[in-house]
Amino acid sequence: MLTVLNALFPVFALIAMGRVMKVLRMTDDHFLKTADKMVYYIFFPAMLFWKIGGTGSGGGIDWPFCFACLSAILLIYLLSSLYIRLSVGDYEAGSFSQSCYRFNTYIGMAVIMNTVGEEGVGHFGVMVGFAIPLINVLAVSTLIWHSEKNFSTKERIRVLAKALISNPLIIACIAGIFYARFINSFPLFIDSTLRLFTLATLPLALFSVGGVLNFETLKGCFGLAFISALIKLLLFPLIGYFSLRFFHVSGIPFRVGMIFFALPTSTAIYVLSSQLRSNTELASASIVLSTLLSFLSLSAVLCLWG
16 A cells, blocks of 8 residues: 555645646646647657667567557457447547547656656557557547548548657657667766756646646536546456456566556547547546546556556
């Protein structure tokens, strides 16, 4: 229990502080949007590049670990798509689908740094480099398929290409993998600079996560948000566990994988839902509920394998 407290309390305390600061008007929407852009486009990509590029692994990729995580994502996507066909309308479909398998990279990095350390961060960063492109393809495809607007083939390709090519986290992960493969170390002055970036990255990211939580949206979308949270935080870890076992993943990669599966949904689902005309109220409710309930899922994972 002490391990859980030591790992999760700092993370959720910063998220709560972000919410309190918003309520007290010490921050506002403009500040949070600016901070989120700084984290997304500058600080977090730099952190990923530094962590992956200097892992000391020579750019090696743990393929069984990556295949296990990607397989679990695809299975959850298929199951959520089946549920959408049975019970979810087109307007809610894109937001619901995303909330079942997208993950909060910031919270994941913070928890893994607190529990597994540098080696775990390296495994997580490399896996993220493969997971984010897959997730973007799944999310955008579903949003377009269920959109009221009829997208041409050219428009679909353009939206998908933009989601992939312009994603700074994908670029940082790929650059980090190549850097680790061919160079694998940083000059001291660069290493010290990137270390300072890291000190600013996670607190700012977690403040932003807390600041965008909107509890009012739970009133109208609680049912679907709760179902998506159950899929994300209960079914996803169960499927992920068997996927890791199937690919014979063990040790630190196994622990990183289980933390990954227990993460709340990403705050990015709101932005994409807004851009492609899906239900932003449901997206916001799913973010709030999965963030709150992820304390339980992460606690369970850490109690069993932390």
